[in-house]
Amino acid sequence: MTQQFMKWSLQGKWIAGGFCVTLLLMGLVSFASYKNTIEIRESANRVQHTYETLNTLTDFYAAMTVAESGRRGYIFFGSRQELERHQNAVKNMQSEISALQHQIHTSSNQQQRLALLNSLVNQRLALFEQSIQLYQKDKLAFQAQGLITEKSVNLREKILNVLAEIKAEEKRYLRICLQQSQYSIHSRTIIEILGTILSFVVVSSLCFILYRQWVKREKYEELERSLAQEKELSELKLRLFSMISHEFRTPLSVILLSSQLLKEILQELVDSTQLKNLYRIQSSAKLMNQLITDLLTLTRAEAGKLDFNPQFINIESFCLNLLEDLQLFHIKLPAIKFIKNGRFFRTQIDEKLLYSILSNLLLNAIKYSPQGGNIYLIVNCEQEATIFQVKDEGIGIPQQEQQNIYEPFYRCQNVENIVGTGLGLAVVKKCVELHQGEISVESEVGFGTIFTVKIPHNRE
Incomplete structure (x- = not known):
């Protein structure tokens, strides 16, 4: 005793x-x-x-x-x-x-x-x-x-x-x-x-x-602590990125607005070739704004707090509005051919997430087609799912790297000096997963790439 x-x-x-x-x-x-x-x-x-x-x-x-x-x-x-x-x-x-x-x-x-x-x-x-x-x-x-x-x-x-x-x-x-x-x-x-x-x-x-006496209790408490700590770190990360996003968007908006005002003032006073630095400012500000948006989307998705609100939308009207938006906000955007197959009807899809999916894929197709070529947005409306395809004739993706392209910040070795962050496809993957959909890629170096996104109509 x-x-x-x-x-x-x-x-x-x-x-x-x-x-x-x-x-x-x-x-x-x-x-x-x-x-x-x-x-x-x-x-x-x-x-x-x-x-x-x-x-x-x-x-x-x-x-x-x-x-x-x-x-x-x-x-x-x-x-x-x-x-x-x-x-x-x-x-x-x-x-x-x-x-x-x-x-x-x-x-x-x-x-x-x-x-x-x-x-x-x-x-x-x-x-x-x-x-x-x-x-x-x-x-x-x-x-x-x-x-x-x-x-x-x-x-x-x-x-x-x-x-x-x-x-x-x-x-x-x-x-x-x-x-x-x-x-x-x-x-x-x-x-x-x-x-x-x-x-x-x-x-x-x-x-x-205390292993012999409290082994089960200790395992439970350890798991609880780990989950609480993970949740806290996840929420902290989300708050941090939200704060950074908010603080950066205000000056970015001012930069874009000021550059637009300067362009309107100067475009009648100077030659258009002398405004190239002003266009660089606008392009860089838009790129930084897209980077902040992608980072915040990924952070919310990893924390399980990315909003998913599917509503009935008209697919054809949505795609036409998307192409019009891209043409409006990107001056040098080439023409994108829109092809529709099947009977178009209203279906339940989160409009914001679909916008993020298609805009990222289309902008990637444009960015990685430096020599030009045709770019297509193809929509196939089937009975069980809606299938979106983005096709280009750009530099292509090496076969051995295709399994890594959805990782954040990953960029293929053949991109050379093309500007990018490696976040676009990671964002697309998260948005497709929220729809319980699938994404696949077919690509050949030097001949182009086809991304296929399949979003089912009936989801659990």
């Missing part, structure tokens, strides 16, 4: 010690995770603030351009409407300058640049006012107006140089913030992994001590 008591006393000490170590580890991991979460949140706020500053600089430049345009319109044509447009743009310039004083980074160099910018802007606004007053006194003072315009152009070049320096400094600060965020996320992951491993070791030791 005494030996049994001493044995249980020793086991009790081990259990108590083990639980203390576990609690200590959990406390350390929780504290580190909380601290890193605060750092990530602060870094995200700094990133958002920097984006706002860059947007303000863009708005200021746009207002300055409008002010100059309005002044010239008034002087050349005597239009009161152009004068009002000039005056409104001047107010916007002053408003943006005032906003910059609160938004810009507080470093001494940036404050000096802002002071210089303010001085140059005031000088240019004074020239604007002088030009307008001169026109109102003498409409034929062309020589004096020319001198004022020359001075205004010189000041504009100086202002552009200062704006470029301010933007460069803000972008550098933005890169530093993003690097800090990446470091915080990386540190948090390592801490959680190490804490999990150490906790597992301690719990395993306790299970060994």
Whole structure:
């Protein structure tokens, strides 16, 4: 009895010690995770603030351009409407300058640049006012107006140089913030992994001590802990990607809108070949937006939280609208031939997921057909299922790599310098699985690829 008591006393000490170590580890991991979460949140706020500053600089430049345009319109044509447009743009310039004083980074160099910018802007606004007053006194003072315009152009070049320096400094600060965020996320992951491993070791030791008495209970509790931890990590990952998606979509939308406005302003003033960098900005922003969408879709699918809401839709109308959307948002998109077979009718399909499936397959067909060739969207409506086929005459997929193409971030060796993320087919696979459907591929290198998606009408 005494030996049994001493044995249980020793086991009790081990259990108590083990639980203390576990609690200590959990406390350390929780504290580190909380601290890193605060750092990530602060870094995200700094990133958002920097984006706002860059947007303000863009708005200021746009207002300055409008002010100059309005002044010239008034002087050349005597239009009161152009004068009002000039005056409104001047107010916007002053408003943006005032906003910059609160938004810009507080470093001494940036404050000096802002002071210089303010001085140059005031000088240019004074020239604007002088030009307008001169026109109102003498409409034929062309020589004096020319001198004022020359001075205004010189000041504009100086202002552009200062704006470029301010933007460069803000972008550098933005890169530093993003690097800090990446470091915080990386540190948090390592801490959680190490804490999990150490906790597992301690719990395993306790299970060994109490193996004979509590083996079934320990197995059950271990499984419960593992499931809870997996669920927590999955939810954390989903929240993280959702936050990143939300924070990135706002500046991306601003970039797209600003570039569109710039294109509308400049397309009548400059040659179309000089707008290629503007088109690159739009293309890169769209690519980043698609990357964020694909990452969020994959994360939700892995967490079992990807929405699946099948509704009755008209397949033919859906496909025609999809092709129209692709043509609208991708300027250089080649013609896609739509072929329908069978009797078209309404069927139950999740419209958003089907849009993701077909748009990814079609964009891949276009992307991996650099030499051109025909691209087809074929729909076969059968009694038991609807079959979609996307066919191209592009570079093809090597036979030995076809089994890996649905893995996230996997890209075949023959893609060379074609830009891509390797997420499109992984997203397609998840969306097809939610429909309880099947996807298959037939491909030959150099001759093209056919993707076939079969979605049954009757699902469990």
